[in-house]
Amino acid sequence: MTATATTPARVLVLCPSTGAPVSTVLKLREPALQALRGEYAFRCEKCGEIHRWSKDDAWLEAERRR
Numbered sequence: 001m002t003a004t005a006t007t008p009a010r011v012l013v014l015c016p017s018t019g020a021p022v023s024t025v026l027k028l029r030e031p032a033l034q035a036l037r038g039e040y041a042f043r044c045e046k047c048g049e050i051h052r053w054s055k056d057d058a059w060l061e062a063e064r065r066r
């Protein structure tokens, strides 16, 4: 399997309760993430609470942070 820039990736945000990255329910490509408007909510798999986030809080799992 080859990873490409056009493969949808899980959208991650920081859990405000644990400080750990958690995945949201969304899987997007980078242009779709940048095009998001407004707030989204999901149930956190780390702490079980509902977190709200917008695109400025999020990044794609496939993205390498150096």
Ligand SMILES: [Zn+2]
Pocket (backbone or CB within 6 Å): 015, 016, 017, 018, 022, 044, 045, 046, 047, 048, 049, 051
């Ligand atoms: Zn959480």
